[in-house]
Amino acid sequence: MSSGGVPSAAATSSSQCCGQHGSRGHSARRAPPLAIHEQEVGVADTLQLEPLTEEAFVANLQQRFKRDLIYTSAGDVLVSVNPYKKLALYSLDVVEAYRNRPILSHLPPHIFALADKAHWNLRERNEEQCVVVSGESGSGKTEAARIVLQYVTVAGSGPSGAQQDPALAPIKLIRDRLLQAGPLLEAFGNAKTHKNDNSSRFGKYLDVEFDFKGDPVGGTFTSYLLEKSRVTRQLAGERNFHIFYQLLTGADIQLLKSLKLHRNIDNYAFLRPSRPLSMETIDDKRDFQVTKKALETLGFSAEDVVQIFKVVASVLKLGNIGFTPTSNIDGTEGCTVTNDYELFEVCGLLGTNPMELTSALTQRTILAGPVLDSPSTNPAPPPPPPSCGSLRGVKSGGCSSSAAGTPPSFVPSSSMSSTASRDVYEVCEMLQHSTLARLTLADERGSTSTAGELVVADLSASEATASRDILCRALYSRLFAWLVKQVNDATRVRKYGKRKVLGILDIYGFEVFEQNGFEQFIINFCNEKLQQAVADCTLRQRQEEMLREGIEWTPVDFFNNTPVCELIEKNNHGILAVLDEESQRGGPGGDESFLARLCHTCGSSAYFETRNCAPHSAPSDLPCNTSVPPNCFRLRHYAGTVTYGVTGFVDKNNDTLPLDLSLAMFRCEHPLLKNLFPEGNPKRTTLKRAASAGTQFKISVGALMGNLQSKTPHFVRCIKPNELKQPRIFENALVQHQVRYLCLVQTIKVRKSSFAHSESYESFLHRYKMLSPHTWPSWRGSAVEGASYLLRDLPLSSPHFAFGRTRIFVRGERTVAELEEFRRQRLEDLAALVQKMWRGYRCRQRYILMRQSQIVIASAWRSWRVRVQVYEWQIGKTRLFKGKKNLFCLYRVAREEYRELKRRKQIEWAVQVIQTHYLQWRRRQFLQRLCVSLPSESPMCREWPAAAKRLSDTSLLLRRIHHKWRCHKYRLKFDQTARNRMREKVTASIIFRDRKASYPRSVSHPFLGDYVRLRQNVQWKKICVETNDQYVVFADIINKITRSSGKFVPILFVLSTSSMLILDQRTLQIKYRVPAADIYRLSLSPYLDDVAIFHIKAVSLSIEFIFFFL
């Protein structure tokens, strides 16, 4: 909170980052301010420190600290030493210098450099980032986190960009809200402690969400366990939460009046006892304005603000309520409110009935007698409620004066089943009009069995005070939680689109007081976990990675705090588990019993001590360890040994609010209280017992660690130079202690002998592939091979890289920066190329369009002019073509016509050319198609591919040629016999074709002549020799038509080369023999009847033979 004096230095100077000065554009580059370039003092980057020892490291820090150089680089970690004074390190100039610095420039270590790297990674590498700030209380974590937030919120559009561009107004609003959330939460969650005047009493993790440009679009705050015990009790010299003092000091008189407050702090019991004498580092009055402004910026209405302050005022006033002991008639102790006017005023603020509040504070409704419970959940007998040691003034079955008109309420027993609780709720509702408090509770299985009695018990004065304190703590802590929720609503992302997150962790610092309680235990556990996460990342994982990747490595030892973490959080056996068991068990003496069980469970740990068990001793030995006070246990944390008093551990872990109080608060008219005490609603059906404070914290810290591990971390280790909170004092021993437990020297050693950056081959190649012609634009081989090609093409020497099994390692930050610079230049070149091509293309397109438009317009204009001229001439208005002007018109008409003719001619020519080419193309197509689809080579085949009409002649011609060709091929296959047969066929064709209907039928049959195989007949052989008819040309059985009767007579008809013979078909006896010379004609029927007539010339007579050939 800026109330801490020096923080306001950071706040004021850093607020300049938000663009209140200057109007510099995002890309403007100025020379870095002188402060950045000042001569290097000591060693800024301790990787170069020689010799690298703890002493040398501390001396170096001191040397730099003296010259106000508070940031020193230690490997992957930035060390920040709290200067406790305003430094000119956070001005706008410095922001700009880091924001716009060239990649290869060398600027001194600075938190801006770290924030810039995180933001750059987020923007350029598209990886989620987190900045983890750690250190002990008062070391400057909150300041560092605030500076990081201020830097990253302006790093996108720049500090002044958002102010000027109205489109960036939403970004500015989010930026302002994110920045204002800090002061608001600090006002309510920070307090002055011995360690720090502005000590965070809650843990805070902020996820800032960015759009693709790197501008913030929203954020989510997560708060971790507020130290609410501070509301009612502070150590001497410490203060309550800032807001109480701010309200009393800063509020105007009207506001105070409306809140029924007085300005004097001493009037309030919760502020009075610990009031420090001088508070020159805190200006509450000014800080109140800051808080009010923050509330306004975050969108709280004036009404909301008043309601918030009413709750704060109520807490203060409740703290003033005292209780006077009274004795009841039955001899038990009761109490009454001492200062009724305070109570009335509280009731006025909260909008409730004084009687109701009084009974909620001074009475407790409890279940007396056996209470049903599920046996599996808690077999132990039901304990009395934590804040009520015994029952006094029990009023049952009748109307008590104190309860008159007041609805009864009850304390939910930890052993009560939820069903039973619900029943009790219903009864409570019912009892709003009745005072009968005897009930029968049904067990969870529905059986009606043993009864529990709902009774109202008076509280003693001390119990009522405790009850009042519980209420105050609950009121305040719930108000705080509500505020965080409202802040998150105000900073919620409202834009759609891809977003990346940068987390900033500012958790409460490690602390050791003279008396340490549950709160310190929780705070230190959180720090322990954080230390484990940082050591894991910077030391363990890095070393393991080197070994895993097969890179030569000498292990570096470091303090591993995992056993301490396990000691605290281990399931079943850890301190938190034991505490939970004890909290569930309830009953008196919980804290002592807790300690005893701790001794039993954790006694064997080397990091744990109690009075009864020393380190390394078995619990059975139980030697008396007088160094540990009674009722205490001691833990050896990474940052030192802390002794915790167990008093209050169980109650604080239980963290239950008596239901009387919840009911009373819920019934108040104050609009916030219904939200803050939802469990007070009698209509609520779920009454699940909340997890204990310790378990809740363990779960949320576990989730936080998981969240951090999923992001790329950046570490800021804050160091406190002195316990006096004074500038210019550097306590060597104190710093050395911190350097040691933060393992800074080991971190540097590990970093020194390892590599600055490692990346999988795939992602390395993906990022830098444009740097090599081998790998750009795409690489198809293995990623390792691609990476080695890439490196070969770069002007970087190979010792800067190492090839692991799955990852590539880059030795130094400078090499990484060089790679990035090469990439940037190459991307610029590529972008210029793309731009060039695009601009050229655009210009060409525009020129073509303009040229065409110009031609169209010009020709339209000309023809219009000519038409007008011609028209005017036609109607005799103008004497066309006379004089210079008309001649010019004539010339234009002629020119137009000439152009038109020329154009037509051109078109004709073009048509011709196109036609010719088209036809050629069609022909080509046809021929190509024909080639592959020629019909069979058989001369008988009649198929032929179809052709376009235009190509039918060509197709016919080709068909003929093809046919001739296949006939030729067919003929080539002939032997002499086939040739003779063909000759016969051709002769037959010449004679019979188109003359005889049966001719086509015979074409396919070869001509045999001797169809009855006469030539082989022995008898015939004898006969033919006699008649000289050896050469038979034709022989077949045919029908002879007799002349007399016209009957068909089958005969053997033979034609030889010398005669025609008619023989008996069976006996082969010659009936007629006509010499060939006597046959003077042969007639054939043109029809299908196969009739042939042989005309014979005879000396005596002329005979005709008519045959019917079958």
Ligand SMILES: Nc1ncnc2c1ncn2[C@@H]1O[C@H](COP(=O)(O)OP(=O)(O)OP(=O)(O)O)[C@@H](O)[C@H]1O
């Ligand atoms: N960079 C800085 N410049 C000037 N003063 C600083 C700086 N860092 C810290 N301080 C001073 O140190 C004080 C303590 O710092 P801060 O509140 O950040 O500590 P812390 O580590 O958050 O402590 P805790 O764990 O108690 O919350 C601040 O109030 C401020 O006065």
Ligand SMILES: [Mg+2]
């Ligand atoms: Mg802090």
